[in-house]
């Protein structure tokens with residue numbers, strides 16, 4: 001136990017992670033604390049990370065950010081889910097929609113009733129019973145309605161955002177600086193450790209400035225300037241399960257109305273994303289360099305854009321995995337400095353947000369106790385491993401056998417935790433969310449079914465509903481969803497009415 005009071009916070013890095021951390025610290029900690037952020041314009045940021053999950057609304061609520069202003073300022077659009085094309089097999093398409101599926105009956109989730117109805121030819125695809133997955137391909141969107149009964153699917157619409165990563169960081173920077181965060185421009189050249197306990201004492205910049213602190217938040221990106229280069233926390237790689245190690249990213253001209261969903265299309269050695277914003281579309285090809293060369297990957301990416309490319313594809317190299325310790329001594333790593341999960345389910349920004357929440361929950365009063373750091377690290381590991389399993393599911397549960405990459409994914413050994421979940425689901429369609437894992441049952445169910453995992457049976461209590469009632473129940477849910485989607489405006493019209501960005505900005 002080190003007894004120094006923790007009042008001076010130094011954040012190293014001004015990408016999405018750095019400014020999210022700065023904004024949250026400024027808002028929550030209040031007077032008595034100082035927050036300084038060091039960043040280097042010369043080094044720049046990773047410049048990607050534009051699709052999110054609904055949890056971001058909680059972060060915005062914490063900061064009391066006005067949603068309309070936020071969407072306008074970041075050229076944002078709304079996201080109802082992710083469309084996965086060619087994943088289960090070539091020609092397949094399914095949507096992992098946010099929000100509920102159907103209508104649960106007492107203890108039983110709707111999909112259990114759906115499983116029996118489907119077996120008896122009484123039900124459509126599972127997607128027909130989710131507002132999000134019906135609305136998304138029709139290009140419909142609205143925020144939750146306040147003038148409908150509380151049980152209406154329109155009363156509680158789950159959605160996330162797409163936004164411009166650079167504009168998001170700039171927005172949070174302004175927010176944080178207005179609340180007293182001091183930004184220091186400069187390149188960190190040296191990290192000073194206290195000789196007695198190896199804690200970080202200060203960072204020294206290229207111009208000789210020395211910035212001292214009690215708690216250091218490492219948001220320096222993949223390099224992990226403090227957590228790895230100075231403290232050698234170690235890294236655990238997940239590449240035996242998630243073999244993609246590169247991405248090429250390129251923006252393109254906006255083409256048609258922005259879709260209210262992220263699109264992920266499986267390619268010969270990875271997958272391609274499309275993220276529609278108000279002023280442009282973000283695209284990228286995430287691939288395994290062992291299976292495709294950079295030039296071929298770039299050609300594939302450029303040949304599959306909806307609009308004209310706005311520049312040359314930018315290459316990013318990564319190693320999927322996480323630091324063995326994300327809190328070590330007086331350093332907490334967030335963002336790419338903490339670990340990397342490929343953006344298949346848009347989890348990067350969520351992991352920053354949950355790291356910040358965890359740090360605030362475990363914020364030290366005086367000194368750094370090992371039990372606190374251990375709990376932080378255990379929770380972080382659990383969260384990463386469950387997301388890791390969810391991502392592996394997309395690759396492993398494929399029937400694709402058209403390339404060496406997909407053959408490797410389909411036949412690889414998977415973690416026991418994932419195997420157990422797949423086996424239970426295959427047995428009787430059951431899934432249990434554990435602890436504070438990120439993805440809920442509905443997410444796992446949609447992806448398992450979407451990837452072609454068919455349960456052999458369903459929960460026995462479903463049989464308590466007579467068959468004619470079952471058919472009417474499931475059909476009724478489908479009708480309500482279709483009716484609600486009919487009432488929704490086009491996504492583009494919703495944006496134009498409420499949150500169109502300034503075209504000159």
Ligand code: FAD
Pocket residue numbers: 012013014015016017018038039040041043044045046047048049050051052165186187188189219220221222223225247249284316318334335336337343346347348349350352
């Ligand atoms: P960076 O943006 O790299 O910022 C690092 C900061 O540290 C910079 O300000 C840099 O100047 C500073 N710095 C570094 N070294 C020094 C030094 N010596 N001195 C001073 N400053 C220094 N996440 C999602 O949620 N959704 C997505 O759709 C998504 N897509 C992604 C696609 C790809 C290909 C990749 C690689 C990631 C994606 N992510 C996504 C993850 C997301 O981009 C990151 O989580 C997010 O941008 C946070 O990055 P960061 O702030 O940790 O790092």
